[in-house]
Amino acid sequence: MTKKKKQHPRDEVTLRRQVAVLPFRVPALGSIEILLITSRDTGRFIIPKGWRKKGQKQWDSAAREALEEAGVVGEVSSKAAGSYTYWKRGDGEFELLQVLVYPLEVKTQRASWPEKGERKMAWLTAEDAALLVDEPALASLIRTFAPKV
Template sequence: MIKKENKHSAGEPPLRQQVAALPFRISESKCVEILLVTSRDTGRFIIPKGWRKKGQKPTDAAAMEAYEEAGAVGKVAKKPVGSYTYWKRGDGNFERLQVLVYPLAVKKHRASWPEKGERRMAWLSAEDAALLVDEPELASLIRNFKAPVSKD
């Protein structure tokens, strides 16, 4: 199922995949706000993302990344809202990766979390968040994001 979303050209190996959370909340003025964090390496604004552990569901991995990187806890959508690609910087090399993005309705923010103090965070309007991220596909995904209607 995940392989179907993997964007690559014929003859090229499939891209390795990461998963990400798109943490959001609805403001008092009923607007969608997106939580961005900074990358530890470059300080760029990104959404929480990372690698799945073996046997881990993508939704569980997305929730774990949101907690570890931002202290955000909430309900993850069962299906990704989309995906984007980016170039990951490594030890003197670059690798193009695909990231599946799962919306996460933030219900609470922990006082303490694993990467607290290592990143900055910002709650922003979807338009402002889209302007701050570097990846055009992610910016488009954020700009066009419609919060799922809660059935709770």
């Protein structure tokens, strides 16, 4: 008699994916800082994220989102630091999405960028950033990422 693998509800559905960066910097006399931005619709703290552009590598699409949403430029890793899921709101419906997160060491911030003035942003300690984001898996990723840098 063969055993059937017990399936979990999420095993049956492939989630659509977004890409994001975890923007960070290491000040000369301090520990790592994480950049959070606010979402345009709810004002909650998030990291820059969006859809992968066709024909573009995932990490490059994530870096493009960082430039568009926060005006930051730097060195993005081609290796994801992890992922998390969240419920995206849209047209009265919600969709569960998976987000792949790529570290981005921020080198500069441009004077202007497409979404300047539409979001607030803050450089925070990893612990403070983890406390401010709503998604538990993202908070965990931020906490575990900090010591690796």
